[in-house]
Amino acid sequence: MDFLALVALAAIGLHFLRRRDQHARIALLGSRLAPYRIEPQMETLLDGYLRWLDEADADRRRQIWQTLCATEQSLAEQLRRFAADVAGLEAPLAQVSKLPMWLPWAQPLLSGRLLFDVRRAFAIHAEGVAAVADNEPGLEDKARAYMMSAELLLLQYTCHWFCRSKTVAGARLLARHGTSYAQVLASVSPRTRDAYVALTGR
Numbered sequence: 001m002d003f004l005a006l007v008a009l010a011a012i013g014l015h016f017l018r019r020r021d022q023h024a025r026i027a028l029l030g031s032r033l034a035p036y037r038i039e040p041q042m043e044t045l046l047d048g049y050l051r052w053l054d055e056a057d058a059d060r061r062r063q064i065w066q067t068l069c070a071t072e073q074s075l076a077e078q079l080r081r082f083a084a085d086v087a088g089l090e091a092p093l094a095q096v097s098k099l100p101m102w103l104p105w106a107q108p109l110l111s112g113r114l115l116f117d118v119r120r121a122f123a124i125h126a127e128g129v130a131a132v133a134d135n136e137p138g139l140e141d142k143a144r145a146y147m148m149s150a151e152l153l154l155l156q157y158t159c160h161w162f163c164r165s166k167t168v169a170g171a172r173l174l175a176r177h178g179t180s181y182a183q184v185l186a187s188v189s190p191r192t193r194d195a196y197v198a199l200t201g202r
Contacts, residue, residue: 025163028093036082041075042152049145065141072133072148076126079155083126087119094119098201100167116200118162124199125155128192137189150187153177154196157184 033039048068055061086094095115131137132148139147153173160169170181185193185202 022164029159029163032082032086032089035085036078038075038078038082041071041078042156044071045075046149046152049149052145053142068145069133072129076130076133079122079126079129083119083122086122089119091117096121096162098166101165118158120199121158121162121196122155124192124195125151125158127195128189129155131189131191147187147189150184151189151192153179153184154188154192157181 045068048064048071052061052064052068055064094117096118098114098116128151129148132144132151135144137144137147157169157173160172173184174180185196188196
C-alpha cells in the first residue's frame, strides 16, 4: 500500500473518531439541557433586544422591556439549576481541550494546563447572567441589554467549544451573529471576563 493510500485511510479514521467523540459530547450536553428551556429563552432574549431597540412607540417599548426582564430572571434561575446539574458530571467528561482543533484522545493525554473544566465554565456563565439580570452593574437599559447579549453569546461559544472545538466555536459565533470571540469577551461584565480568561486562557 502506497503512502497516499495510508494517509487517506488515516484521514478517514480520524474523521470517524472525531464524529464519534463530538456526537457523544453533543448528546451529553443535550441530555443535560433537555429539562430546561435555556436555548429558546436565549433566542427570545437575543431577538427581543433587537425588537425593543427598533420599537418607536414608548408604551410598546416599555411592555417589551418588562417581558424581557421577566425572561432574564427565568433564564438566570434555569442556568443556576443547570450549572448545579452539570457540576455532578464526572471529571473526565467535563474536561475540554484548549487546543484550537480537535485531536483524538486529547482529553486523557493532555496536561492540566491544556484543559479546562466545563463545569466551572457553566458556573461562571450562570453567575454572569444572574448578575446582569439583577442589574448589579447599575447599567442603563440599552447597555444592560448589550451586556446580557454578550453573556449569552459567550455561553453559546462555550457550548460549541465543548461539543466540537475552539476554532469551530469561534467560526459559528462569527457566522451566526457577525461578531468575534474577542468582541464578545470585551462586552461581558468584567467579573465574567476575568473568571473566563483565568479558566480558559485567551
